[in-house]
Structures are given as C-alpha cells and as structure tokens.
Amino acid sequence: MDKTNLSQVSAVEWRVEPSGAMRVPAIIYADEGLIDQMDDKVFEQVTNVARLPGIVKASYAMPDAHWGYGFPIGGVAAFDPDHGGVVSAGGVGFDISCGVRSVLTGLTRAEIEALKRPLADALFAKIPAGVGSTGRIRLESSDMDAMLVGGARWAVEQGYGEAADLERVEEGGAMAGARPDQVSPRAKRRQRDEMGTLGSGNHYLEVQEIAELYDRDAAAAFGLRAGEVVVSIHCGSRGLGHQIGTEFLRDMAIAAPDLGIALPDRELACAPIHSAIGERYLGAMRAGINCALANRQIIGHLAREVFAALFPKARLELLFDVSHNTCKVEEHEIGGRRRRVYIHRKGATRAFGPGHPDLPESLRPFGQPVLIGGSMGTASYVLAGTAASEARAFSSACHGAGRAMSRHRALKHWRGRQIVDQLADRGIIVKSHSSRGVAEEAPGAYKDVGAVVDVSDRAGLARKVAKLSPLVCIKG
Amino acid sequence: MTARSASRAADRTATRRNGWELFPHRADTGVRGFGPDKNTAFEQVATALTAVITDPQWVMPHLAVEITCEAPDLELLLVEWLNALVYEMATRRMLFSRFAVRIEGRHLHGRAWGEPVDVARHEPAAEVKGATLTALEVSRMADGPWIAQCVVDV
Numbered sequence: 001m002d003k004t005n006l007s008q009v010s011a012v013e014w015r016v017e018p019s020g021a022m023r024v025p026a027i028i029y030a031d032e033g034l035i036d037q038m039d040d041k042v043f044e045q046v047t048n049v050a051r052l053p054g055i056v057k058a059s060y061a062m063p064d065a066h067w068g069y070g071f072p073i074g075g076v077a078a079f080d081p082d083h084g085g086v087v088s089a090g091g092v093g094f095d096i097s098c099g100v101r102s103v104l105t106g107l108t109r110a111e112i113e114a115l116k117r118p119l120a121d122a123l124f125a126k127i128p129a130g131v132g133s134t135g136r137i138r139l140e141s142s143d144m145d146a147m148l149v150g151g152a153r154w155a156v157e158q159g160y161g162e163a164a165d166l167e168r169v170e171e172g173g174a175m176a177g178a179r180p181d182q183v184s185p186r187a188k189r190r191q192r193d194e195m196g197t198l199g200s201g202n203h204y205l206e207v208q209e210i211a212e213l214y215d216r217d218a219a220a221a222f223g224l225r226a227g228e229v230v231v232s233i234h235c236g237s238r239g240l241g242h243q244i245g246t247e248f249l250r251d252m253a254i255a256a257p258d259l260g261i262a263l264p265d266r267e268l269a270c271a272p273i274h275s276a277i278g279e280r281y282l283g284a285m286r287a288g289i290n291c292a293l294a295n296r297q298i299i300g301h302l303a304r305e306v307f308a309a310l311f312p313k314a315r316l317e318l319l320f321d322v323s324h325n326t327c328k329v330e331e332h333e334i335g336g337r338r339r340r341v342y343i344h345r346k347g348a349t350r351a352f353g354p355g356h357p358d359l360p361e362s363l364r365p366f367g368q369p370v371l372i373g374g375s376m377g378t379a380s381y382v383l384a385g386t387a388a389s390e391a392r393a394f395s396s397a398c399h400g401a402g403r404a405m406s407r408h409r410a411l412k413h414w415r416g417r418q419i420v421d422q423l424a425d426r427g428i429i430v431k432s433h434s435s436r437g438v439a440e441e442a443p444g445a446y447k448d449v450g451a452v453v454d455v456s457d458r459a460g461l462a463r464k465v466a467k468l469s470p471l472v473c474i475k476g
Numbered sequence: 477m478t479a480r481s482a483s484r485a486a487d488r489t490a491t492r493r494n495g496w497e498l499f500p501h502r503a504d505t506g507v508r509g510f511g512p513d514k515n516t517a518f519e520q521v522a523t524a525l526t527a528v529i530t531d532p533q534w535v536m537p538h539l540a541v542e543i544t545c546e547a548p549d550l551e552l553l554l555v556e557w558l559n560a561l562v563y564e565m566a567t568r569r570m571l572f573s574r575f576a577v578r579i580e581g582r583h584l585h586g587r588a589w590g591e592p593v594d595v596a597r598h599e600p601a602a603e604v605k606g607a608t609l610t611a612l613e614v615s616r617m618a619d620g621p622w623i624a625q626c627v628v629d630v
Contacts, residue, residue, distance in 0.1 A: 190567055200600070266612070436530075
C-alpha cells in the first residue's frame with residue numbers, strides 16, 4: 001500500500017484523517033511489513049466505508065485486511081441507527097456468519113499419530129466437503145424455518161451435539177431477531193441439502209496439535225494443554241447465506257437512490273437500518289447466522305462420531321464457536337457514553353474483553369476466545385479479547401492470514417499434488433476432492449499468519465493464548 | 477517479439493474479440509467475457525464462471541436448463557445472469573459449458589447446457605458463492621467488441 005496518505009500513529013497503527021466525503025477517520029492496524037503487503041484497494045475501501053451515513057468513530061481495517069467487495073475483508077465499522085446509520089449486505093459478505101469452531105479432544109499428539117491415517121480417512125468419508133456435496137439431512141419448509149430461528153439450539157434438539165455446547169457458542173447458539181419469513185424460497189431451496197457440509201474454497205476441518213502456549217492462565221481456563229489435540233472447523237451458512245447476500249446486495253444497490261443514499265461505488269450497497277429493506281435484511285441475515293451456527297454444530301457432531309469410533313475414551317468438549325462475517329447490535333463506549341450501534345465485521349472476529357456480560361462465567365475472567373484460522377500448512381491461533389480491544393476497534397480482531405496472492409496466481413505457482421506431498425513430508429495429511437482446489441489454497445498464497453496475530457496482540461486487539469499446528473486437514 | 481509471445485499476443489487479441497478470461501482479485505476471482513455483441517459477451521463470461529470451478533472442456537453439454545432474469549440496467553443484468561447460473565449449479569448439482577443468451581431491454585432469456593457434477597472427472601476446485609458488484613462492467617470497447625465482467629465470491 002502506498003503510505004503517502006497515511007500517518008503512522010504507532011508501530012502497529014496507521015491513520016487516514018477525514019477528507020472529502022469521509023465522515024470519520026480510517027484506521028489500519030498493521031506493522032511496516034503488513035502495510036507494505038496490503039494492496040491499495042484496502043485504502044480505497046476502508047476510506048469509502050468512512051463515507052457511509054451514520055458511521056461512528058472510525059472505519060477500521062484489521063492486520064489481515066485485503067481487497068473485498070465494498071468493505072475490505074478485515075473491515076470493521078459501526079453505525080448508529082438514530083443518526084441515519086446503515087446496514088450493508090457487502091459489509092457482512094456472502095458467507096454470512098462464516099466462522100471457526102474449536103473442539104478440545106483431551107487426546108495427546110502421540111495418541112493421534114498412532115491412528116492418524118485412519119482418522120483422516122474417516123473424517124474425509126464422514127464430513128461432506130467440496131463442490132456438489134450434500135449432507136444427510138434434507139430440510140423441508142417447517143424444519144427449515146425452525147432451524148433458521150433455533151440455530152445451534154435447533155441442531156442440539158435434533159440430536160446433533162450436547163446442550164452443554166451451547167454456552168460456548170456465540171449468542172448461546174441462537175441469534176435473536178431472525179426472520180425466516182424474510183429469507184427467500186430460493187435461499188431455502190439452496191440450503192435444503194446442504195446442512196452439515198463444509199463447502200469449498202478456504203473452508204476446512206483440521207486436527208491440530210496445541211504447539212505452544214503464550215498465556216498459561218487463559219490457556220488453562222480454555223482447556224488448552226500443550227501437546228494435546230483440538231479439532232477446528234471453518235465454514236459458514238452455505239448456500240442459504242450466499243443467496244441472502246446475493247439478493248440483498250442487488251436489492252440494496254437498486255434501492256439506494258430512492259433511499260437518498262449516494263454511494264461512492266455500487267458495491268457499497270447499503271440501506272438505512274430504520275428502513276423496510278434494512279429491517280428485512282437484518283431479519284434474513286440473522287436467520288443466516290443461525291444457519292451457520294447449526295451447520296457448525298452438526299459438523300462438530302459428525303467429528304465427534306468419528307472420534308468416538310476410533311478413540312472410545314475421548315470426550316470432545318467445545319472450546320468456542322465464533323463468527324467473522326456478521327452485523328450485530330452491541331453496546332460500546334463511544335465518546336464517553338454507552339451507545340447501541342450496529343457493528344459490521346467482514347472478515348473480522350468479535351473479541352469481547354474480560355468481564356463482558358455476554359461471556360459464559362467460566363470464560364468471563366479471561367476474555368472471549370478468538371479463533372484464528374490458518375491455511376493447511378500454517379499454524380492457527382487461539383487469542384483472547386482484551387480490556388483494550390473495545391477502544392481499539394469495537395472489540396474486534398483479525399480472522400486469519402489473509403491472502404497474499406490471488407487464486408489465479410497461486411495456480412501458476414503450485415500444483416495440488418506437490419502441496420499434498422510437501423505437507424505429507426512435514427507429517428500433515430491433506431484430504432481433498434480437488435487437486436486444483438489445494439493449489440489455489442496453497443499455504444504460500446497467504447500472508448504470514450504469525451505476523452498478523454503478532455500485530456493483533458501488539459495493537460491490543462486480542463492477546464495470544466496458544467498456537468495450533470495442523471496434523472490433518474480435510475479441505476472443503 | 478519471440479514466436480511464443482507473438483502467439484500469446486495473437487491469442488489475446490482473438491480472446492478480446494470473442495472469448496473469456498479470468499482476472500485476478502486478491503481474495504476471489506474476476507470473470508470476463510468478450511464478444512461482437514452483448515449476447516455473446518454474456519455467453520462468454522458464463523464460460524469464465526465455469527472456469528473458476530473446473531475446466532469447461534471437461535463438462536459435457538448433455539442437459540439444457542432454461543434461465544430468465546431481468547434487471548434495471550445491463551450491469552445488474554449481468555450479475556443476475558451469473559447468479560442465476562450459480563443458483564442452478566448449486567440446486568441441480570450441475571456444471572455448464574455451453575450457453576445461449578438473448579437480451580431484450582431489461583430481460584435476458586438464456587439457456588445453459590451441462591451435466592451433473594462428477595467429482596472424480598471434474599475435480600471442481602471451488603464453488604462460486606455469488607457474483608458481486610465489484611469491478612462490474614458491461615460496455616463496448618473502443619475497438620468494437622463488448623466486454624462483460626465482475627468479481628465473483630469464491
């Protein structure tokens with residue numbers, strides 16, 4: 001990124017003062033290395049978001065920010081409904097409530113190594129992944145609506161998982177305010193056969209070793225012990241969320257002129273929160289969140305079935321489930337007073353600090369677990385929200401490494417077989433239906449997730465708790 | 477200019493008259509079609525959409541699906557067309573490799589030929605979640621051909 005128009009606030013924070021139509025400053029969290037890697041589109045998009053009506057305090061970009069559509073991926077912005085604030089379909093993204101769920105196994109790496117190949121084969125056979133895959137559940141109309149209201153709670157009621165899981169899922173497993181009646185028949189049709197599927201692209205299920213602990217107290221509270229193994233699942237709301245995003249992006253772009261919103265670019269399509277279309281979107285989007293929560297709950301259950309067959313004594317306990325593509329109503333300290341605002345996190349993870357009332361009691365003293373995904377060969381991380389994270393970016397942190405290279409370029413650099421073999425040499429088993437898909441998701445196509453996490457820690461967005469290294473990766 | 481680069485340049489010129497290509501976007505992928513008229517450009521960009529997922533040459537055009545859509549302007553009509561294809565691919569578990577498009581004002585009448593996804597043969601790399609309004613353009617280039625393009629979310 002060209003740094004000419006940025007002022008450096010600290011080693012990990014850059015600022016763009018409001019100019020022209022910008023209503024608030026833009027703030028980018030990055031060190032010199034990451035800011036140099038960011039494309040100029042991030043600057044354009046983070047400053048465009050700063051122009052939207054009702055934006056509060058600043059438009060933020062996380063350390064893993066890259067070019068998105070409308071909002072940068074890694075973008076965070078809050079809007080006040082009583083000051084003309086907007087909700088944006090592009091500010092949430094097509095994969096509504098895409099997120100990460102990490103499950104503790106209590107097993108050691110040595111125990112996994114003894115059965116690693118059969119485990120990889122069984123997970124690959126059990127969990128539907130990739131283009132065209134279908135789940136074993138077919139949801140017809142009334143069940144679909146119940147799922148869209150109940151989220152992970154609905155899944156537990158259907159026998160997928162345990163009631164104890166729910167306190168470790170955002171919103172207690174069910175997002176309030178969901179409106180299945182605002183989800184189109186096409187979106188529901190697209191989801192009919194996709195419950196309990198991983199999807200494709202950068203989605204995965206990984207078996208990971210807890211390789212390093214940084215904050216022993218928080219790690220102990222989270223149940224993370226060095227040398228033990230966790231299962232992490234990265235996926236979202238599947239076809240239903242994609243269709244909701246598709247339809248409202250179009251509808252908001254068409255409606256914007258009549259709603260008096262002058263968009264710097266149509267891709268920033270949005271609508272006032274207090275408008276018919278804004279309220280319709282919020283109801284549909286919240287139903288999409290529940291779809292994602294139910295989906296990860298089902299996949300978590302399928303993983304438990306596989307582990308139960310191979311490791312009968314293992315008990316898989318949910319560490320946490322957190323999304324990184326959402327718009328949520330939250331109360332934050334802004335200008336010396338508490339205000340209820342609509343926080344968009346597009347490729348950014350919520351990171352509530354210690355003491356937050358929405359956290360379960362067992363986690364409250366330590367802050368919310370923030371789950372950061374890697375990319376097959378690279379580490380993933382568990383972080384925790386800090387007391388400072390609210391002031392930094394409305395309690396938000398990064399969500400992953402962020403791509404350094406397009407899929408297009410990745411295909412010119414790598415072949416899938418080559419990546420699978422290289423990772424096998426490092427003891428990592430990768431299972432995928434698509435060699436080309438593996439090449440597009442090559443670890444080298446991503447930024448250094450360690451650098452992204454370090455900046456998040458140094459900037460006070462979230463603090464490092466543990467590093468996870470992959471042993472098995474089931475690619476979506 | 478070497479023989480190989482001259483050949484590439486000739487291919488590119490031919491593509492720009494009538495053909496398709498993918499263009500890079502950091503997180504996702506851009507799809508672009510060219511043609512002597514907007515119908516052809518829309519047909520070509522649909523082939524580019526398939527190329528995001530698999531090699532279009534691997535997809536047999538055995539079954540036809542009818543698609544109609546409408547939008548207030550040509551650019552949004554492109555988004556509608558691509559999203560209609562995404563929907564048909566997702567719900568029918570199909571891939572398409574041949575397309576016919578007729579645009580009349582705000583309306584598009586299309587037909588897509590393809591076959592059910594065969595994971596072993598098609599090795600689909602990634603599903604497309606939807607067409608975005610990013611880098612969205614439908615226009616006639618100065619030297620004549622039409623161009624239709626946007627970024628798709630993968």
